Amino acid sequence: MVKIETKENKMIRKTLETRQVGRREMIAMFGAGAVAAMGIGLIPRDAAADAKAVDAAIMKVTGGKSAKPGKINLDLPQIAENGSTVPITVEVEGDAGSVKALHLWADKNPRPDVASFHFTPMNGIAKVSTRIRLSKTQNIVAVAEMSDGALYMAKSEIKVTIGGCGG
């Protein structure tokens, strides 16, 4: 079960992180119920860490600018039998000269970055096929940076039966 961090929990967590606050002080501020909830209720590290990591990675590319849906065809199997090698084909519509770069992330992998492809007009079309490793069921996120500065995004969920991290 994934718990969404409420504004209250976030405030509590940030307070704890930024300065040493005693438990009694906390109870005085937020009430016994909230403090009890804090002990159990803060979101599991997994979900939080995943969401932050992929968002930060995407932010590095977009600079906070919003990416529109469309233009990207993300071709993935719905279910991956073997997470160590999952075939993927991605294409950005239009002439390759109009695409600067295409980035791929796997939002629940230990690290979200998968690959970045830099096209030139010599590519003709901005289409790539490759094979990737996925640790578990998750979303593949693609962002295309166009030569004119526009950004496009596509997301596709894939179920992974046997994770691909090995060992």
Add this chain to the structure above:
Amino acid sequence: MAKTKARVKVPKSVNKGEVFQVKTLISHKMETGQRKNKKTGKIIPRMIINKFVCQYNGKDAFVADWHPAMSANPYMAFYLKVGESGNLDFIWTDDKGNVSKKSAKLNVTG
């Protein structure tokens, strides 16, 4: 690069302006840095090919940055469209800077 074998598939001849597919494959463990040595419990350090470059007549035609999420023995297919005959160079570079290269001649007709 030690122990790597690279293969590329390029059509021998294409028409001028025709979009054609190039397939590349290189044998490489692509060690992610996530695995642990089962005996010692220590993390096996990351060692991957992190960059692929395809050049046509000495000019970059296609560049890819790879991360540990790329599968072992990385396969990658992409497309090209050129106006004259020439030389294709494929260059794989790993984390340590070791390089593997493969070349192919392309004949463009029309």
